[in-house]
Amino acid sequence: MDPEAKSGPPPLDEDAVYDLRVRNSRLLDAIGPLIGQTRELLCRTETVLVLTDPNGTILELAGDSRIVRPLGELRLIPGCSWTEHTGGTNAIGTALALQQPVQIHSAEHFCMAMKRWTCAATVICDPQDGTVLGGVDVSGLAQTYSRHSLPFIVSLASRIEGRLGRLTLERHLRLLENSLTYCSQRSDGVAIVDEFGRLVKTNAQARAAFARLGVSGSLESAFPIADIAAIAEGSVPPQSAEWLRVARIECIKEGGDTLGFMLIASASIRLTPLRPDQILPVESERTPAFSGIIGSSSPLCTAIQKAQQLAKAAVPVLLLGETGVGKELFARGIHQSSSRANGPFVALNCGSFSRDLLTSELFGYAEGAFTGARRSGMMGKIEAANRGTLFLDEVGEMPLDIQPHFLRVLEEGEVLRLGENMARKVDFRLIAATNRDLRAKIADGSFRTDLYYRLAVTNIPIPPLRERKADLPDLLEHWLSISRDRFGVGNVVIEDTAFECLMNYAWPGNVRELRNAIEGAVLMACDGVIRIGDLPSEIQTPFIFEGAQDRSHTTASQPVSGEVLSLDAAEAESIRLAIQKYRGNLTEAAAQLGIAKSTLYQKVARYGLTDDILVARRKLSRQER
Known part of the structure; x- marks a missing residue:
């Protein structure tokens, strides 16, 4: 370190500063209102407030504009690093080094350029786990x-x-x-973690259920989980615990904001952690291509035939279809039918990541590229798909400013990791999928025209389940068989009335909704029979409503009213059935109906069903006696 230095090191470029601010948006959001409250005091005392990240790089500068210019000459500006390694003894760097408050006055600074200044700084710690999130400093001339x-x-x-x-x-x-x-309605073990993988809550079954998956010691010791977002997408780092390969992980979102994740361990079967040599990717199992797609209806067969034809050419394919129709199954089928079947199949959901995390997941990054980066850097999904297939789901959610960089990868066949200057050659087959109208997104300016035409060289529309009702019996039997094996419940069958209800339902959530409905019904079934009351309430209600209409038509010749049952009456009937089935137990009834217990209380009062609860409980009491 040169004690005669007249300024700090050069700042980062504008793009790097922008990325740095995005990664530290949580800290900037917290200090924003406080800057406004202290601005007058800072101007009156001829000082400025400086906010840095944990590495001493300046994120924000605010205060007396009269001294901002001389500070700029010292490179005390956003994007500049002021650690002790780059600026010698100074309040920001020394506070971060000691992780405690310090005041450095005048000649106490190491570099000559800072000796006419006085500074006081301290660290900002995460109130959750105490990690250092950054530093805050107030600086002014020595007087x-x-x-x-x-x-x-x-x-x-x-x-x-x-x-x-x-x-x-x-x-x-x-x-x-x-x-x-979900947590209160299931017998599975559930652990809820935030977006940083820190444990927030568990249910009563979690400790035993996760122990069966191989979590040793206390459950709390398994958290936080690094790279939880990537793990949820199936990218489990080699150093991660084996039980993470077995547990089911679901993303909890509010709009486009990822709030956290649910880790679910089944309580119905005993699972043991798989060894790395036991975990085989789908593409290496040598199962026939498209064999995972169940059904033989004409619309589905047309889509499969088109996919088989396009698999022979290495052109990009755009899969079009609603949520839950099985776009990833089609993508895997195309990969397995192609000349790249022996290469990797890498999937990435563009809608599951924030802008900065998606950038690093897609392109990778070099060592030290940003705060929290791994020491050895990270290979991105584009590199991981080299000599294989890259599947980008929800491609319409890719942020606009990332799109030109990805387009360049497609055009040049090269990828540049964040923080590196040398591009790496890549060769992959691209399959993209979306449930959005990309032409409408082009019209509103949120998707680039050139990228659209690069992705949509060919496209395959995948029919929704309501357009291939002929496949429903096969799909029901398929997921029923899988659920029997998964939960170890033997020969569960579907009652005729429940089967008719499932056949008549519109399935807005497509195959994914059907799978979840069957899994839940298998767990709720009594005596090995799935009845209409075991199905989710949104599936039951239309059937009950239609059945009530049919009954009114068949009794029209009798001297009774044949009026059509309203939706409120259909809902009241569903609640009455649930109360009767669970003998007045409102906790179980609410779980069956898929609503909160407090909501059930409100609906019971609204529809005047209190007497039904009392009758059901009296019956239970008599049976117990």
């Missing part, structure tokens, strides 16, 4: 020295941490609101 500067900056850091804590708590509450219904 503005005040013994109150250090207490002021410590107080400000405390207020920032308080705001971070409140913001984290609000996110955790929203996470719980979006996941507790």
Whole structure:
């Protein structure tokens, strides 16, 4: 370090500063209101406030505009690093090194350029786990020295941490609101974690269920889980615990915002962790291509035939279809039918990541590219798909500013990792999928025309389940068989009335909704028979409503009213059936209906069903006696 240095090191370029601010948006959101509150004080004392990331790189500068220019000459500006390694003894770098408040005045600075300044700084810690999130500093010319500067900056850091804590708590509450219904309705072990993989809540079954998956010691010791978002997408790093390959992980979203994840361990069967040599990718199992797609209806066969034909050429394919129709199964089938079948099949959901995380997942990054980056860097999904197939699901959700970089990869056959200057050659087959109208997104400016025509060289529309009702019996039997084996419940069958209900339902969630409905019904079935009351309420209600209409028509000749049953009456009938089935147990009835217990209380009062509860409980009491 040169003690005669006149300034700090050169700053990052504008794009890198933007990415840095995005990665630290949580910290910037917390300090934003406080900057406005302290601006007048800073101007009056001829000082500026400086916010940095954990590595000492400046994120934000605010305060007296009269000293911003001389600070700029020192390179005390966003994008510049002021650690002790880059700037010698200075308040920002020394506070981060010691992880405690410091005040560096005038000649106490190491570099000559800083000796006419006085600075006080401290660190900002995560209130959840105590990790250092950044530093905050107040700086001014030496004559503005005040013994109150250090207490002021410590107080400000405390207020920032308080705001971070409140913001984290609000996110955790929203996470719980979006996941507790599942957590309370299942006998599976469920662990809810936030977007950083930190444990938020578990249900009563979690400890035993995760122990069966191989979690040793206390359940809490297994958290936090690094790279939880990537693991949820199927990219489990080699160093990760084996039980993460067995547990089911579901993303909890609110709009486009990922609040956290649910880790689910089945309580019905005993699973043991798989060894790495036991875990085989789908493409290496040598099963016939497209064999995972169940059905023989004309619309489905047409789509499969087109996919088989296009698999022979190495052109990009765009799969078009609603959520849940099986776009990934088609993508795997195309891969297995192609000349790249022996190469990797790499899938990435563009809608499951924030902008900055998607960038690193897609392109990879070099060592030290950003805060929290792995020491050895990371290969992106594009590189991982080399000599194989890259499947981009929900490609319409790819942020607009990432699209030209991805287009360049497709045009040049080269990928540039974040933080590197040398491109790497890649050769992969691209399959993209979307449930959006990409032409409409082009019209509103959220999708690039040139990328669209590069992706949609050929396209395959996949029919929704309502357009291939002839496949329903085969699909029902397929998922019933899988659920029997998975939950170890033997020969479960579907009652005729329940089967008719399933056949008449519109299935807006397509095959994914059907699978979930069958899994839930198998778990709820009594005596090995799935009845209409075991199906989700949204499937039951239309059938009950239609049945009530049929009954009104058949009794029209009798001296009774043949009026059509309203939707409210159909809902009341569903609730009455659930109350009777569970003998007045509202907790179980609410779980069956798929609503919160508090909501059930409201509906019972609304429809005047209190007497039905009392009757059901009296019957139970008599039976027990």
